[in-house]
């Protein structure tokens with residue numbers, strides 16, 4: 189039904205109701221009075237809460253406009269009962285007040301219910317911010333947007349909010365060396381190298397078991413091929429690190445708990461005091477995404493922290509609420 193047709197229909201219904209009111213009131217003033225109350229309250233209620241899907245629920249202003257129209261409706265009704273005008277004055281007051289209150293309360297109730305249903309942050313964040321963050325986290329992760337994320341045209345399997353944190357860390361620390369386990373297409377290594385370009389310091393060593401062709405070439409990036417925990421790779425990394433190097437480490441290779449724990453044990457010694465050992469994808473295994481992944485980076489962090497007191501979790505790096513590395517920003521404090 190078009191908007192115009194709907195308005196014509198409403199007009200006809202209103203005219204019919206008015207005629208009914210005039211007819212009933214003319215014969216039985218008391219029945220007319222009751223009918224006028226019911227009709228005006230109902231009309232104010234309907235106007236206060238618009239009919240139709242997707243329409244905004246009533247607000248105070250809309251409820252008020254409902255009252256204004258209901259009052260007009262009643263005034264018209266009163267014209268047809270001029271002789272009993274005084275009897276209708278109190279009814280006009282109670283009907284409009286009742287319509288106003290009912291419209292307002294119903295509108296508020298609907299608004300609250302809608303917020304609960306859609307999990308609208310404005311309502312729910314006050315009660316339970318974690319639920320809001322977790323539900324957005326799942327939405328974001330399950331959309332696979334991170335697999336369609338790139339840096340300067342090269343795929344980077346990252347949440348941009350984490351990349352921003354990396355940028356802040358690199359700016360603040362100006363590391364001489366960044367070691368990344370898990371290269372994939374090289375987008376994250378290129379990102380790290382680009383930030384090093386901007387701050388004017390640092391080189392990137394990135395390790396992957398796979399030698400993928402077409403990775404970006406950059407004067408600050410060195411690619412190593414092999415397992416990140418193999419003695420051969422660890423030897424190459426050791427020989428690339430100078431004693432005075434400020435080093436930052438990111439773990440983003442095999443995400444199974446045992447492998448990440450082995451990486452934590454092997455690479456933590458490269459991290460200088462005040463710098464970070466970033467354990468990526470601690471969100472999998474149900475924290476809060478991919479519960480089917482089983483014990484992974486988060487569980488490795490727990491085991492590592494239980495045996496190493498030189499690192500603490502820096503929750504300040506989770507300030508954007510959404511991070512793929514919850515409890516994964518480990519700061520070396522000694």
Ligand SMILES: C[S@@+](CC[C@H](N)C(=O)[O-])C[C@H]1O[C@@H](n2cnc3c(N)ncnc32)[C@H](O)[C@@H]1O
Nearest residue numbers: 344345370371372376396397415416440441442
């Ligand atoms: C999640 S991807 C890395 C994503 C990349 N850092 C990025 O953000 O675009 C994981 C990578 O780790 C590599 N990998 C798996 N097991 C490994 C291991 N034992 N040692 C080193 N790399 C490994 C895989 O080949 C894969 O390319």
